[in-house]
Amino acid sequence: MKKYIIVSMIALLLLVVSCSKGNEAQPTTAPSPLSGAVTADTTADEDGSETLGVSILGAQGFTPDTITVEVGNYVQWKNEDPKNKQVVLTFQKDETRQMFNSNLLKVGDTYERYFDEVGTYTYWTTGYGVKGTVEVTE
Numbered sequence: 218m219k220k221y222i223i224v225s226m227i228a229l230l231l232l233v234v235s236c237s238k239g240n241e242a243q244p245t246t247a248p249s250p251l252s253g254a255v256t257a258d259t260t261a262d263e264d265g266s267e268t269l270g271v272s273i274l275g276a277q278g279f280t281p282d283t284i285t286v287e288v289g290n291y292v293q294w295k296n297e298d299p300k301n302k303q304v305v306l307t308f309q310k311d312e313t314r315q316m317f318n319s320n321l322l323k324v325g326d327t328y329e330r331y332f333d334e335v336g337t338y339t340y341w342t343t344g345y346g347v348k349g350t351v352e353v354t355e
Contacts, residue, residue, distance in 0.1 A: 266289050266290050266291060266331075267286075267290045267291070268290070268291040268292070268293055268329065269284065269286060269290065269291070269292045269293070270292075270293050270294075270295065271284065271292060271293070271294045271295070271349065272294075272295055272297045273294055273295065273296045273297060273298060273304060273306075273322070273342065274297060274298065274299070275298035275299060275300050275302055275304075275342075275345060275347075276300075276345045276347065277299075277347070278347040278348075278349065279294075279347065279349040281349075282347075282348070282349045282350070283349065283350045283352075284349075284350070284351055284352070285351075285352040285353075285354060286332060286351060286352070286353055286354070287353070287354055287355065288332060288333055288334065288335055288353055288354070288355055289331075289332070289333060290331075290332060291329055291330065291331050291332075292329065292330055292332065292351060293327050293328070293329040294306060294319070294322070294327065294328045294329075295325070295326070295327045296322040296323065296324050296325065296326050296327075297324070297325075298324055301324050302324070302344065303321055303322060303323050303324075304321075304322050304342040304343065304344060304345070305318055305319055305320070305321055305322065305342070305343045306318065306319040306322070306328060306340050306341070306342060306343075307319075307340060307341055307342075307343060308330075308338050308339070308340045309338070309339050309340070310334070310336050310337070310338050311336045311337055311338075312337075312339070332351065332353045334353065335353050335354060335355055336353055337350060337351070337352055337353075338350070338351040338352075338353065
């Protein structure tokens with residue numbers, strides 16, 4: 218089972234990398250069924266939702282690494298890796314098989330998700346494997 222998960226993750230990573238080459242599109246900001254989070258960097262959006270910021274610090278993890286947000290808010294991750302590495306974030310909802318990935322993030326790039334479902338979203342970076350958590354409440 219672990220072997221299947223690892224092979225699936227590698228295949229998904231290769232797909233993300235190959236799709237992102239030559240396509241400099243910005244990360245999606247549209248609401249997604251599995252998508253947001255909390256940090257000190259908070260901005261209010263026109264629709265009344267908030268966008269919360271999280272820094273990706275490479276092998277040092279995330280700042281903050283655990284956040285809580287209400288349903289209907291966005292979270293934006295920014296790659297601030299001091300080693301100038303590209304990363305992909307993988308998210309898993311409530312320890313289920315419900316998973317999704319970010320696009321490839323170069324240093325300085327951002328990725329934003331909208332959270333519209335209550336739950337615990339564990340996320341990690343490919344390569345480093347450091348973890349963070351988003352708790353989505355009502």
